[in-house]
Every structure is written in C-alpha cells, then in structure tokens.
Amino acid sequence: MTPLPRNTYDNPLWRDAYDVCLRFEHSCASSTPVRSGTPGLVCARMLGYMILFAPVDSGRNYVSAEVNGCENEEALGRLADIYISFFARCFKASKGRTPTPSTHPSRPSFDDIEETLKYLIEEAPQDHCTAKYKALIRDRYRCVLTGAYDAASYNSMESIANIVDAGGLSAAKTEAAHILPESTNPGISGENEGRPKHEYAASVWAVMVRYGNVLVVDDLNGSDINRLENVMTLASDKHYMFDSLWIWLESTGVPSCYKVESTKPGFLTGIPETVSFTTKDSRLPLPSPSYLALHAACAKVAHYSGVGAYADRMSRGLEDIHVLVQDGSSADALSYALSAA
DSSP: OOOOOOOOOOSHHHHHHHHHHHHHHHHHHHSOOOOSSSOHHHHHHHHHHHHHTOSSHHHHHHHHHHHHTOOSHHHHHHHHHHHHHHHHHHTGGGTTOSOOOOOOTTOOOOOOHHHHHHHHHHTSOSSHHHHHHHHHHHTTTBOTTTOOEEHHHHHHOHHHHHHHHHHTOOEEOEEEEESSOGGGOSOSSGGGTTSHHHHHHHHHHHHHHHHHOOOHHHHTSGGGGGSGGGEEEEEHHHHHHHHTTSEEEEEOSSTTEEEEEESSGGGGTTOOSEEEOOOSOTTSOOOOHHHHHHHHHHHHHHHHHSHHHHHHHHHHHHTTTTSOOTTOTTHHHHHHHHHHO
16 A cells, blocks of 8 residues: 655646545544544545546546545545445456356367458357457467467467477467456346346446446447457466456557556566557457556556555455354455445
C-alpha cells in the first residue's frame, strides 16, 4: 500500500476531489480506526488512486463527482466499498474460472490454418472454445507475452512442430485470456433481465462504462464477451497473473505496442520489456486498447491502494469460514464473501 502523492491537478473538479481523498487519508492515518469492514486507509487510497489512474478523463470526472458528493468520511467509506465490491466481483472472482481448452466438439480435423479459420468464422458459434482457436491463429499459436508456442498445437500440428523443433523454441499450455473477465457476464438482457444475476452484472458493467468508457452492452454482452478484441493467448501461469491484476499492459503511445508492468519483478520472468500485437487477417482484430487500458487502471489501483492485497487476504479467509467464531474475527471475510457472491 502506497501513500497518495501530492495534488498536482489544475482542473478544479479533479483537484477538489483529490484533496478530499488526501484529507481522508490523513485522518485515517492519524486517528484510531472506527469503521468496520475495509480499513479506512484502504478506502481513502482506493478513491485517490481511482482518480489518478483513470483510463479516460470522463472516468476521472465520474469518480471525482462521486467523491465531491460525499458529505463525510462515512459516506466516502461507503463509496469506496462499492468500488471494492466491483473489483472483487469483476477481477478477483475471475481467477481460475477459465474453461480448460479442448478440441471443439464440432470442429473438423484441420492442420491447414486457412481452412480452420474459414470454418471458425463461417460456421462455429461465438463461444469460449471458438475464441480460443481464433486467438491462437491470430497470435500465431504463441503466448503473446512469453512467445512460447501452444503445447497442444505443437503436439498435434506438424507445421507448428517443425517451427518449434527447428528453432529450439519452447512450448507451454496456453489459454484464451479475457481482458475484461467472462465471470462477470451472465448476460444483462433478454431472459436474464430482472434476475439477481442480471442486477449483479449490470452494476459491475455500469462502473466499467462510467470509469473506462467501455460500451459494455453494445460490445460485450452475452456471448460477445468472447469477441477477439477481448481475448488474447496467454501461457496458463501468465493468464493467472493477468487475471489476478499482478501483470498489466501499459500503452507506449505506439499503436498496438505495450510495456509490460507488474506488481513484482519475478512475475515478468521470460517476458520482454515491450510486446507488440499484430494480425495478418482483418477478420482477426487485435486486443482492444480501451479494454487493456481499463484492465491496467484497475491493476494499478488495486496494487497501490492496497485493495488487491486486502481482497486476497479476505479471499484466503473464506477458506476458514466453516463456523464463525463468536468474537466476530471472521466478520470482514464474511462481508467480502457476500459482496463477491
């Protein structure tokens, strides 16, 4: 958890809101904590870093207006809890939930990449497995971060095996990683409308729309969560780190070129300083810069505010909640469980 840096904003809306966060932080640091649930310092820094790391100005306007509308520290804490619940539901809940890649049940046995692509585009449904195959072709059967070739493709495709063997290259288990997680999207229209899952998904997506300017209903509703702009091929360990907000991609200002950042240097082993995305086929679009920017903003907020570590600690505590102790020591973890359910 890192203290908020000083206020350098000229925009009065942002400056006033950030000053509120600084005062809230100072108050929490210099007095005995009185609120239950999320620690006050985490709340103060959560709000401050959401302003600092907003991926777009409209997102900074949104959070600043919400902060300025709070009458007191209790209201600020409640606002922070809403955003913390969003982080828990959207990102922390997604870890380990990606389906295991397998052969598409209706896919013909193709070694020819163009024939496979034609089948996937013209006949296959827009599901996770199809997205995996499309992303593999676009990403040249490699993890976009490490460059390792997909192990299943290496084992079954002679063309890939020849490349790997001739170059002494590596192969690894890869997965189709969603930039904005699949776990938050049971569908927010149609037959799901009005149901609890719909309300939950709608609240998560509302924050994404306002904070990241991502057009969720238009672009990512239902099966559209599997669109290629939201999917990239990652080795399974890097996928876990990406979903955990331990790794993120920062734009370099050069189109489709990103600097790989992380919470700890050990997570970057085997990854170059920058990665570039390319596609040889217009039918296979690249990962969306907007989605990557929102993921990066959330990762930085989680890391610097301490929200990520707090959520992880609460999540680990859930494993021990079979019987709540009478003194209430499991209350924080139970509250987290209910918000993330």
